[in-house]
Amino acid sequence: MYLSNAMEKPLLEFTEKGIYCAKAKVYIDPWKPVDNAIISHGHADHSRWGHKHYITHHSNVPIIKHRLGDITVAGKEWGESFTVNNVKFSLHPAGHIIGSSQIRVEHKGNVWVFTGDYKTENDGVCVSYEPVECHTFITECTFGLPAFKWTPQREVFENINQWWYENKSEGKTSVLFGYSLGKAQRLLKHLDTDIGRIYTHGAVENMTEVLRPLVDFPKTVRITKETKKQELIGNIVIAPPSAHGSTWIRKMVPYVTAAASGWMTFRGARRRRAIDKGFVLSDHCDWQGLLDCIRSTGAEKIICTHGYTEIFSRYLREQGYDARTEETQYEGESSELNTPDGEDIKIR
Amino acid sequence: MRKFAQLIKTLDSTNKTNIKVAALTEYFNMADDHDKVWTIAILSHRRPPRPVNTTLLRQWASELANIPLWLFEESYHIVGDLAETIALVVPSTSSSTDKSLTQFLEEMIILKKKSDQDKKSYLYQNWKALDYYERFVFTKLITGGFRIGVSQKLMTRALAKSTQIDEDILAYKLMGNWDPSTISFQKLILEENESDFLSKPYPFYLAYALEGEVENLGDVSKWSVEHKWDGIRCQVILRNNEIFVWSRGEELVTDKYPEFESLIDVIPNGTVIDGEILPFPKGEIGTFNDLQKRIGRKTVSRTLLKKIPVVLKAYDLLEWKGKDIREKPFMERRRLLEQLYHKSFNTTNPDMANISDRLPLYISETMHFDTWEALTEERELSREKHSEGLMLKRKDSPYLVGRKKGDWWKWKVDPLTIDAVLTYAMRGHGRRSNLFTDYTFALWNESEDGEKELVTFAKAYSGLTDAEFRKVDNWIKKNTLERFGPVRSVTPHHVFEIAFEGIAPSKRHKSGVATRFPRILRWRQDKSIHEANTLDDLKALII
Numbered sequence: 057m058y059l060s061n062a063m064e065k066p067l068l069e070f071t072e073k074g075i076y077c078a079k080a081k082v083y084i085d086p087w088k089p090v091d092n093a094i095i096s097h098g099h100a101d102h103s104r105w106g107h108k109h110y111i112t113h114h115s116n117v118p119i120i121k122h123r124l125g126d127i128t129v130a131g132k133e134w135g136e137s138f139t140v141n142n143v144k145f146s147l148h149p150a151g152h153i154i155g156s157s158q159i160r161v162e163h164k165g166n167v168w169v170f171t172g173d174y175k176t177e178n179d180g181v182c183v184s185y186e187p188v189e190c191h192t193f194i195t196e197c198t199f200g201l202p203a204f205k206w207t208p209q210r211e212v213f214e215n216i217n218q219w220w221y222e223n224k225s226e227g228k229t230s231v232l233f234g235y236s237l238g239k240a241q242r243l244l245k246h247l248d249t250d251i252g253r254i255y256t257h258g259a260v261e262n263m264t265e266v267l268r269p270l271v272d273f274p275k276t277v278r279i280t281k282e283t284k285k286q287e288l289i290g291n292i293v294i295a296p297p298s299a300h301g302s303t304w305i306r307k308m309v310p311y312v313t314a315a316a317s318g319w320m321t322f323r324g325a326r327r328r329r330a331i332d333k334g335f336v337l338s339d340h341c342d343w344q345g346l347l348d349c350i351r352s353t354g355a356e357k358i359i360c361t362h363g364y365t366e367i368f369s370r371y372l373r374e375q376g377y378d379a380r381t382e383e384t385q386y387e388g389e390s391s392e393l394n395t396p397d398g399e400d401i402k403i404r
Numbered sequence: 405m406r407k408f409a410q411l412i413k414t415l416d417s418t419n420k421t422n423i424k425v426a427a428l429t430e431y432f433n434m435a436d437d438h439d440k441v442w443t444i445a446i447l448s449h450r451r452p453p454r455p456v457n458t459t460l461l462r463q464w465a466s467e468l469a470n471i472p473l474w475l476f477e478e479s480y481h482i483v484g485d486l487a488e489t490i491a492l493v494v495p496s497t498s499s500s501t502d503k504s505l506t507q508f509l510e511e512m513i514i515l516k517k518k519s520d521q522d523k524k525s526y527l528y529q530n531w532k533a534l535d536y537y538e539r540f541v542f543t544k545l546i547t548g549g550f551r552i553g554v555s556q557k558l559m560t561r562a563l564a565k566s567t568q569i570d571e572d573i574l575a576y577k578l579m580g581n582w583d584p585s586t587i588s589f590q591k592l593i594l595e596e597n598e599s600d601f602l603s604k605p606y607p608f609y610l611a612y613a614l615e616g617e618v619e620n621l622g623d624v625s626k627w628s629v630e631h632k633w634d635g636i637r638c639q640v641i642l643r644n645n646e647i648f649v650w651s652r653g654e655e656l657v658t659d660k661y662p663e664f665e666s667l668i669d670v671i672p673n674g675t676v677i678d679g680e681i682l683p684f685p686k687g688e689i690g691t692f693n694d695l696q697k698r699i700g701r702k703t704v705s706r707t708l709l710k711k712i713p714v715v716l717k718a719y720d721l722l723e724w725k726g727k728d729i730r731e732k733p734f735m736e737r738r739r740l741l742e743q744l745y746h747k748s749f750n751t752t753n754p755d756m757a758n759i760s761d762r763l764p765l766y767i768s769e770t771m772h773f774d775t776w777e778a779l780t781e782e783r784e785l786s787r788e789k790h791s792e793g794l795m796l797k798r799k800d801s802p803y804l805v806g807r808k809k810g811d812w813w814k815w816k817v818d819p820l821t822i823d824a825v826l827t828y829a830m831r832g833h834g835r836r837s838n839l840f841t842d843y844t845f846a847l848w849n850e851s852e853d854g855e856k857e858l859v860t861f862a863k864a865y866s867g868l869t870d871a872e873f874r875k876v877d878n879w880i881k882k883n884t885l886e887r888f889g890p891v892r893s894v895t896p897h898h899v900f901e902i903a904f905e906g907i908a909p910s911k912r913h914k915s916g917v918a919t920r921f922p923r924i925l926r927w928r929q930d931k932s933i934h935e936a937n938t939l940d941d942l943k944a945l946i947i
Contacts, residue, residue, distance in 0.1 A: 202471050203479045203492040319838065323416060323488060328870075330419055366887065367478045374472065 067143075067161055067168050068194070070382040075170060075194070077161060080140035083107075084159055084170050087385040094145060096172025097156035098123060098237055101387045111138075113147050115270050116155030119237065122266045134183070150174035151185030152339050153238030154267055160188050169353060170194040173388065175338065176345040177209055179242050181271055185349070193355035197346055198388030199318050200360070200368030204342040206318070209246070212337050217248040219314060219333060224252055224290040229311040233297045233331070236260040238339055240294050241267055243316060247292060249274050255288060257295035257304070285309070300329065318342070340388060350377070362386040407435060408443065408505040409541040416552045424554060428562030437589035439505040444592070445584035447559040449549055449654075452509060452585070455516040456523050456546055458486060464524050468531060469493040481890045482831060482838070487543035494531045494539070501534055512546060513585060557806055567593060572805045575607040579654060605639040605650040606676065606722050606730065607805040611795065611812035618815065619776050621796065628734060628799050629771045629779060631791035632814055633717050634692050634906065635682040636699070640664060640716060641723075642675045649681075660701065661714050663764040670748040670763065674726030677741070678803075679718040679768070685711060689790045693908035693918050715764040718745065722803055730803035737803070738770060786817045792905065793817045819903035820945050821925055822847070822937045825858055826898045829880045830891045832865065839877040840892070841865050843924070845902055847915070849939040858896060859939055861915040862904070867924030876927070899931040900924050907945050917942055 069076045074086025074093075083090045089106035096102050096112075098119035103112070105124050112120065114131030121127065132138065134157075137146040142164075147157035152173040159170045169190040178184040216232070223230045234240045236259040244254050244264070254276045256264065261278040277283075279293065288308055297315065299305050318338030319325040326334035341349060346368070350358060358379040360369045365381040372379035414427040432440055445451065466476035471493065483489040515526055530542055544550055560578065564571040574593065581603060582592060621627060637652040647668050649658045658664070661681060671677075683694035694712050698704065721741040722730050729737055745767045773779040779794070786793050793816035801811035824845035832841035842865040846858035868876065876898070884892045903925040910918035917939075 201479050201482060202469060202475060203483055203489060205492070205496065321492065322483060322838075324484060325838070326417070327419065332418065334417075364478075364482070367475065371472075371475055 067163050067166055067192070068170070070384065075384070077143060079163060080143040080145070082140055082143075082145070084161075085172065085386070092140075094147075094159055095120065096150065096159055096170065097152055099153070099173070099235075101385065102172055111145075113155045113157045116157070118266050118269075119155055119263075122263070123237075148188045149183040149186050151176065151179070151182060154182045154241070154270060156182065158185075158188055160190065166191055168192040168194065169355070171196055171349075173198070173340055173386075174349070175341050176349060177206065179209060179339070181242050181245050187349060187352035189354050191355055192357040192359065193350060193353045194359045194361060194382075195346065195350065196340065196362050196386065196388055197360050197365060197368040198340045198363035199338060199342050200346055200364040200371075202343045204318060204321055204338075205344065206336065206338060206342045209337065212316075212335055213246040216243070216246075216314070216316070216335055217251060219312075219335075220247070220292050221251050223312045227289060227310065229288045229290070229308045230292040231305065231308055231311050231313045232292060232294055233300055233313065233315045234260075234294060234317075236263045236296045239316060239337075240264065240296070241271065241273065242337075242339070244276060244294055245271070245273055247274065252291040253277055255279050255283070255291055255293045257293070257299055259296050260294050283307075300331070362388045405501050405503055405505050405508055405538060405541070407431065408439065409538045411443070412541050412544075412550060412552060413537050415554050419553070421558065424558060425562045425565070428554070428559060429565045432563055432566035436504060436506070441584050441587060441589050441592060442505050442509050444559065444563065444578065446545070446550065447554055448556045448578055450582075450584060451545065451549065452513050453516060454546065454548070455512045456527065458547060460520065460523070461486065461490065461527070461543075461547065464527055465490040465494055465531075468528060469495070478890075484832070487540055487547045490531070490543045491536055491540035496536055497532060498535050499533055501530075501538060508542065508545060510585070563593070569593065572607070575805055576604065579604050579607065579650075581656065602643050602646070603641065603648045603656070605641060605648070605654075606728070606803070608637065608639070608652050608678070609804045609812065610652075610807040611814040612807060612809050614796070614813040614815040618780065618796075621813070624773055624776050624779065626799055627773075627779075628738070628797045629773060629782065630719065630768045630795045630797070631786060631789055632793045632795045632816065633680040633682055633689070633768065634790070634792045635680040635695055635714075635717070638679060638681050638716070639722070640667065640677045640679065642668065642671045643673055643726075645673060651681075660698065660704065662704065662709070663714055664716060666763060667716075667748075667765060671744065672725070674723060675744070676721070676723035677716070677718050678720040678722055679716045681714050682717050682766075684713050684715045684764070691790065691908040692906060692920055693910065713764065715766050717766045717768045719768050720803060733800040733802070734797050735799045742767065783815060783817060816905075819905055819921075819925075820907060820919075821901050821903045822942055822945075823899050823928055823931060823935065824861065824902050825896045825933045825936045826876075826894060826900060827858055827860060827896055828891055828893050829876075839873055840880045841868075841873050841877065843876075843900075845900060845922075846896070847937055847939045847942055849915075859915050861913070861917060861939065861942060862902060862919050862922040864900075864902060864922045864924050867903075868927065872927055896933050899928040899933060899936050901926040901928055907942070909946060915939055915942070917946070 065078060067077060069078060073083060073088040073090055075084040082092045082094060084094050085096050085102040086093050087104055091108045093107040094111045098116050103120045110127055110129035111132060112129060117129055117131040120129065132147050134149055135146055137144050144162040146160045148160055150156040150158045150172050152175055156172060158172060161168045167190040169188050171194060173196050174185050176185050220230045232243060234243045240260040241264055247254055254274060256276045256278055258278060261276060264273060264276060285307055293308060313331045314333035314335060315331050316335040316337040318336060318340060320334030320336045356378055358372050358377050360381050361384045369379040369381050411427060411431045415424050418424060462476055463473060466473045479493060480486060480489040515523055531539055534542055560571055560574050564574055577593060639650045641648040645668060647658060647664060648656060649661055649664055651657050683690035685694055697712055698714060718741055721737045724740050748763060783794050796813045796815060798811045824847050826843050827846045828844035829840040830842040832839055844860055844863050846860045848856055849859045851857050880892060880894050883895045885895060886893045902922055904919040904922040906920035908918050909916060
């Protein structure tokens with residue numbers, strides 16, 4: 057166990073610009089412009105515009121370049137360490153989306169890990185989460201409530217494909233909502249193309265094009281002004297949630313909508329959005345997943361950043377952890393369909 | 405049970421009425437007769453009494469889920485539905501049951517009398533044996549009604565499709581007192597049985613709010629106008645020397661309003677009056693706030709009876725001399741009602757001098773206007789008269805079933821409004837469980853030592869668009885001052901225009917004022933908190 061000097065500043069601090077390592081003068085996923093930023097993954101609440109230097113996993117480089125334009129960015133390998141002023145940093149797979157990393161920070165034997173967003177299940181698209189031993193674990197807890205329990209994705213995709221198949225036999229177009237970075241690729245990777253063709257909204261297609269060199273995805277067809285309504289029938293359309301209720305989607309009539317999100321656990325969540333069907337599928341940990349990950353890091357100090365932080369940290373304290381909450385500006389899996397969760401925020 | 409759970413799932417997972425009706429019709433076509441009776445009972449709020457109280461349910465569910473009770477409570481608060489929370493947190497299985505809906509309900513009726521230990525093992529056994537959705541439905545049967553967007557009307561429509569019996573006749577058959585555990589589907593729905601109809605009210609005819617300009621209703625002379633009284637809409641039934649009082653919620657409330665027993669002697673058998681129960685303190689119509697003191701009480705003390713007596717304000721006559729006269733034109737029914745009204749006084753107390761001896765029966769005066777302008781002026785007087793506005797009824801209209809457009813319209817007065825400051829927020833329930841959508845509002849008041857302070861006066865949770873709720877929610881999360889369980893206090897910063905229907909002095913409220921139906925009218929982003937109204941401004945609205 058690492059004994060910290062009471063007089064010493066903590067290795068990472070929560071400042072108004074973001075999580076800060078004063079010793080290395082480096083920020084982690086900052087929300088205000090800084091000089092040096094290490095970025096966990098490409099969603100907009102974690103990778104913001106306006107930093108001078110970005111460091112991130114190399115598979116995230118094309119993503120943030122696509123989103124943020126001409127930035128100065130250095131790509132790193134998993135586990136490749138780099139030292140700034142005696143502080144050692146390295147990136148480790150978080151399993152959230154392609155290129156998503158946990159960020160490990162070590163100084164004089166004191167190890168902190170920042171998870172960004174993460175999930176335990178191998179989604180077949182990105183590199184799986186790997187537990188990293190540490191003393192202090194900064195974790196998200198978007199779904200940090202015992203009500204959240206994911207079913208294996210194989211079952212979820214069986215249901216999604218079944219739903220598509222049924223819509224097709226009724227002569228309808230299936231419209232499936234998922235964020236254009238991450239969820240959309242996970243969905244299209246596992247769709248059964250024997251049923252029909254996969255069409256994409258422009259935002260989804262653009263992002264998928266960026267990722268094709270990294271992952272093998274099935275063929276997709278971009279929806280353009282020329283796309284005929286008739287050719288969509290029986291096929292599936294992957295669109296960002298913000299497309300729901302837009303004029304763009306009215307072109308698809310007759311269509312059936314579905315959303316794939318952890319929030320679909322709640323009966324009310326689907327109904328409120330006036331979506332026909334909800335599939336529980338998340339790129340975050342469920343309750344048990346969070347607890348298992350925390351245990352596997354061996355950490356004694358836990359800092360909860362976003363999600364049901366108060367509730368989750370209280371539970372952890374009762375389980376004997378030294379757990380607390382810090383306010384950040386991360387949003388987790390947005391519970392609101394029309395709220396852009398990062399990737400759908402417009403690019404400046 | 406599997407079929408019933410599947411039905412509930414289908415109903416719950418669509419917003420489309422025709423899909424709901426189709427699912428219900430299909431269920432009524434294939435389900436076992438007794439399961440049908442129970443389904444009708446459940447969807448018309450006639451479930452058996454709750455066999456296990458919710459405190460025990462919460463405790464046992466958290467034990468089975470192996471989580472502390474506080475964590476269960478927090479989860480419940482976020483999920484917003486007890487049965488759903490329980491179904492989510494207890495360990496999941498994928499097994500299913502062959503037991504019928506009727507069997508489950510019969511078990512639940514017996515369960516009520518059993519020991520806590522037996523109840524607990526019954527629940528554990530079923531929670532462990534049912535898949536997620538069946539578990540949810542099973543628990544829902546224990547805890548309460550299904551709020552799945554299926555009105556009794558919709559259910560009746562499906563039943564009509566399945567049985568080929570007229571929808572209005574079915575609505576009538578389903579009213580009143582019947583016990584799902586003893587009645588058969590044959591007897592409840594299929595048989596014609598006059599003797600059962602003794603206590604049965606007629607389905608209420610309800611008006612829609614007026615759309616557009618009142619002039620668009622055409623010829624003003626074709627309309628009869630009344631004030632819209634703010635009490636409890638009811639039917640008073642006199643048959644076979646018995647009186648039955650039904651509220652619009654189809655609740656038999658005869659015992660709550662013993663005042664009406666005196667009507668037995670003066671109103672002939674075979675009479676059904678549609679009217680409004682109104683509070684009548686100090687010999688005049690009171691506010692809804694007065695009536696609220698009576699509503700919750702099953703037995704009424706003599707002091708309360710004296711302090712807040714109630715009267716019936718009669719609107720309409722539905723049955724006369726044992727005959728259903730709903731098809732007759734409104735003016736004809738009114739003529740009979742007025743006859744009845746005058747006659748009943750002649751037989752008892754001709755001089756009507758002594759108010760306390762007076763029958764608790766009044767008539768809602770009808771008015772006739774020559775111009776829409778004159779009618780509009782009358783509406784302006786509503787608040788003074790303690791009415792909510794006007795009711796417009798076509799003179800030749802029959803008494804229809806349910807909410808129908810065309811013949812009757814309600815034209816309420818515009819609500820009162822005040823600008824107030826957002827001070828506390830709570831997460832919404834059910835479909836809004838991830839957003840802070842339940843707000844508390846405050847007004848300025850000068851305390852005794854001359855300090856200006858914000859005093860809470862109302863809670864409201866409707867009136868903003870989803871986009872506005874998201875914005876406010878986001879702001880709340882970043883501007884929380886303190887957390888008290890699910891409630892957060894926030895920096896006083898935002899001003900909202902709050903609308904409400906009525907206002908009355910109240911000792912129970914910190915502000916000293918109770919408002920009726922408060923809701924958010926607009927987000928006043930143009931106003932700073934110092935421009936919000938004061939408590940004195942609010943009190944000035946009390947008539």
